[in-house]
Amino acid sequence: MKYRFSLIALVSAVSLPALATSGITAVPGEAGFTTHAMPSAKSRADVIKELEAWKRNPVTADGWREVGGEAGWVFVGTNNPSKTRAAVIAETIEARRNPVTADGWLEGYASVDGIARVLGLMAARLSRPTPLGDGATLLREGHAAFERDFAALWPELSAFVAARGP
16 A cells, blocks of 8 residues: 555656646636746747748748738748648647657656656756655665556556446
């Protein structure tokens, strides 16, 4: 039972990083949340270069042009002649079929190092001291036990879900 609780706590902790990278922070009160700027890997020069390109041809990558006024945005087609309509439709269908892996964000959680990176990022974003940064060490130390517990839990969980039906 102790290991199952630990496993549930680990799964909960692993799902929290999605909030840490969302640009949204929960706040008390009526609003409930606030948005904030996210750190970027782009340099200032890259951003200025993209802005100049946008000013020369203000069409988004997916084919929308800002016209202002009540119209706002008008679809004018894409600037990418290498992508056919069939390719765009195929990408859309694949993203709808498997939305979790469409962006590849889930792959970061496939290893202990990926989870350690996310826990470190979460700890760095908090202004108060937190044990999140040490979570990676605890995860590495108990990984074999967590894996055994999960291997025991998975058949039970699968049987439970199968018994409930669709």
